[in-house]
Amino acid sequence: MNFWDYLSSRHEQLLADAFQHASAVFQCMVIATLLGVLIGVVTYRSEWAGNLATLTTSTILTVPSLALIGLLIPIVGLGVPPTVIALTLYGLLPIVRNAIVGLRGVDPSLVDAAKGIGMSRTARLFKVELPLAWPPILTGIRVSTQMLMGIAAIAAYASGPGLGNEIFRGIGSLGSKNALNQVLAGTLGIVVLALLFDAAYVLVGRLTISRGIRV
Amino acid sequence: MSETTTTAAPSEKQTTGATIELENLTKRYPGSSDPAVDSVNMEIKAGELVIFVGPSGCGKSTTLKMINRLIEPTGGRIRIGGEDVTDMDPVKLRRKVGYAIQSSGLFPHMTVAQNIALVPKMIGWSKPKIKDRVEEMLDLVGLDPGEFHGRYPRQLSGGQQQRVGVARALAADPPVLLMDEPFGAVDPITRDHLQDELIRLQHELHKTIVFVTHDFDEAIKLGDRIAVLRERSHIAQFDTPEAILTNPADDFVSGFVGAGAALKRLNLTRVRDVEIRDYPTVTVDDPLQEIFNKLRDGTTNELLLLDKRGRPYKWLRRGDLMRARGSLARAGALVHDTVTRDATLRDALEAVLTESAGRVAVTGRRGEYTGVVDMETLMNSVHELLEQDRLDAIEHQHDLQDQRAEQTHRAQEGEGAGFTEDAS
Numbered sequence: 001m002n003f004w005d006y007l008s009s010r011h012e013q014l015l016a017d018a019f020q021h022a023s024a025v026f027q028c029m030v031i032a033t034l035l036g037v038l039i040g041v042v043t044y045r046s047e048w049a050g051n052l053a054t055l056t057t058s059t060i061l062t063v064p065s066l067a068l069i070g071l072l073i074p075i076v077g078l079g080v081p082p083t084v085i086a087l088t089l090y091g092l093l094p095i096v097r098n099a100i101v102g103l104r105g106v107d108p109s110l111v112d113a114a115k116g117i118g119m120s121r122t123a124r125l126f127k128v129e130l131p132l133a134w135p136p137i138l139t140g141i142r143v144s145t146q147m148l149m150g151i152a153a154i155a156a157y158a159s160g161p162g163l164g165n166e167i168f169r170g171i172g173s174l175g176s177k178n179a180l181n182q183v184l185a186g187t188l189g190i191v192v193l194a195l196l197f198d199a200a201y202v203l204v205g206r207l208t209i210s211r212g213i214r215v
Numbered sequence: 216m217s218e219t220t221t222t223a224a225p226s227e228k229q230t231t232g233a234t235i236e237l238e239n240l241t242k243r244y245p246g247s248s249d250p251a252v253d254s255v256n257m258e259i260k261a262g263e264l265v266i267f268v269g270p271s272g273c274g275k276s277t278t279l280k281m282i283n284r285l286i287e288p289t290g291g292r293i294r295i296g297g298e299d300v301t302d303m304d305p306v307k308l309r310r311k312v313g314y315a316i317q318s319s320g321l322f323p324h325m326t327v328a329q330n331i332a333l334v335p336k337m338i339g340w341s342k343p344k345i346k347d348r349v350e351e352m353l354d355l356v357g358l359d360p361g362e363f364h365g366r367y368p369r370q371l372s373g374g375q376q377q378r379v380g381v382a383r384a385l386a387a388d389p390p391v392l393l394m395d396e397p398f399g400a401v402d403p404i405t406r407d408h409l410q411d412e413l414i415r416l417q418h419e420l421h422k423t424i425v426f427v428t429h430d431f432d433e434a435i436k437l438g439d440r441i442a443v444l445r446e447r448s449h450i451a452q453f454d455t456p457e458a459i460l461t462n463p464a465d466d467f468v469s470g471f472v473g474a475g476a477a478l479k480r481l482n483l484t485r486v487r488d489v490e491i492r493d494y495p496t497v498t499v500d501d502p503l504q505e506i507f508n509k510l511r512d513g514t515t516n517e518l519l520l521l522d523k524r525g526r527p528y529k530w531l532r533r534g535d536l537m538r539a540r541g542s543l544a545r546a547g548a549l550v551h552d553t554v555t556r557d558a559t560l561r562d563a564l565e566a567v568l569t570e571s572a573g574r575v576a577v578t579g580r581r582g583e584y585t586g587v588v589d590m591e592t593l594m595n596s597v598h599e600l601l602e603q604d605r606l607d608a609i610e611h612q613h614d615l616q617d618q619r620a621e622q623t624h625r626a627q628e629g630e631g632a633g634f635t636e637d638a639s
Contacts, residue, residue, distance in 0.1 A: 116314035119306070
């Protein structure tokens with residue numbers, strides 16, 4: 001059976017896996033974005049808190065994903081929970097770092113001006129600082145998403161959802177006639193999803209970054 | 216457009232400036248023994264444009280920022296319009312005090328209109344009122360609302376950005392406007408324009424403006440009164456530009472005024488304040504013979520030739536016509552420079568020096584000839600001005616001495632009265 005025949009015979013299963021893969025990544029990205037921006041907002045004003053946040057998140061990233069999921073299984077069990085936790089943790093770093101860099105990069109004279117015309121601290125954050133820091137944050141989100149696409153495949157190890165199942169099944173049955181097809185279909189599926197997400201981010205950027213600061 | 220606004224916001228139109236009183240205002244940063252600003256006392260009248268000028272690091276900016284409490288004072292009181300604002304919610308205070316800074320401080324992700332609308336929006340104006348106000352403000356600072364309304368700051372020149380910055384600061388019609396070296400980052404020509412604009416604006420609005428600069432010439436040009444500050448914001452002198460130029464309080468002030476106080480004094484007087492002389496003129500339509508006769512009989516050896524619309528055209532000397540063989544087109548020297556009645560004496564001097572004739576033609580609103588100013592007039596007026604300033608200064612000192620004498624006198628009398636009461 002060649003690759004195309006394999007695809008056409010299994011397309012329903014593949015589409016379902018792809019959808020689950022995308023949905024897992026998307027949901028984890030939403031959580032990671034909210035958490036990451038929140039951590040950035042809380043820590044960027046202080047030198048050491050900001051550095052601590054960046055250091056912690058980058059430490060998490062150095063833990064191999066397979067090991068992290070393996071460590072999570074005894075605590076939260078199999079399936080969706082370890083996947084979500086692992087993906088969210090991994091997704092944090094680029095967002096936290098870019099949020100801190102972006103917020104710290106806002107021209108201090110603009111913050112001064114915002115204060116000077118009587119904006120409250122919240123107004124300053126939501127109307128001036130976050131909109132100006134948004135382009136780097138969005139870049140962080142994009143990088144995170146690309147990364148999570150790959151890491152999500154590992155989730156299949158903990159019986160998580162997604163295209164990783166396809167790959168693991170292929171690896172498990174190496175030597176059988178469909179093994180290569182399975183690995184290839186899973187991998188290509190992830191690549192295609194990643195490209196689609198990236199295109200979506202370009203669109204989101206167009207819609208959410210003010211024309212006045214777009215490069 | 217501006218008419219609709221006038222009806223929409225009649226109360227705002229009438230508000231003018233408020234007084235600002237600083238009482239023992241002090242800023243001490245933790246960890247440093249000397250205060251950054253040491254006990255500043257100052258009274259600024261309503262509708263007055265006061266300049267803080269001083270070397271960098273003298274605390275002038277810090278003092279300004281304490282007025283809207285961007286920097287919290289560590290001691291002393293601030294009163295605006297008689298109301299003590301030292302302990303008021305700073306966010307509320309700042310909405311009543313306009314603030315314009317160097318490099319405009321416009322938010323790059325908002326359009327010009329959104330930037331200007333910020334403060335009115337925060338204090339809860341209705342949408343149509345805000346919209347009218349934005350148009351009105353753009354009009355006020357000399358930008359076409361239709362064209363600039365939807366632009367982003369980066370699509371504007373430095374001077375335009377600064378104008379929008381001023382429009383934003385004035386949008387909610389605050390009685391007080393604080394300006395922190397607002398024209399420091401623009402080129403000299405634009406800066407000159409912006410200064411003229413500010414003078415015009417202030418003529419219309421009568422806000423109380425506190426303006427920080429390190430440029431003494433800017434201070435002289437703009438200020439009703441100038442506070443020359445030295446280190447720790449000590450007031451070296453707080454007086455009118457004329458008084459500071461002619462009678463600097465001490466070496467620090469005269470050092471800051473710099474050389475050429477007499478020349479700078481010329482900036483403070485306008486051509487309309489000095490004698491504008493009549494001068495024999497002819498027009499290009501006059502017959503040649505008449506021009507010849509006038510040149511020959513005239514008391515001066517030069518005539519001013521006016522063009523068809525009565526504007527100065529050429530200086531004609533005796534013999535010029537002969538040399539040009541009777542052709543007006545070739546005879547005489549073209550008029551390079553003219554001044555209006557609103558020009559400063561400095562401009563006039565500049566023009567006199569460059570004109571070959573040693574005098575400059577003064578023109579009216581449409582460029583028509585109204586008279587001339589020459590070197591002699593300028594010199595006489597400057598002498599008179601300086602003399603007058605000196606007399607004023609002496610009188611001022613006398614007044615001060617009298618006051619002091621009276622105070623001591625009263626104090627002694629008061630003591631005396633106390634004694635008698637005690638005795639009875």
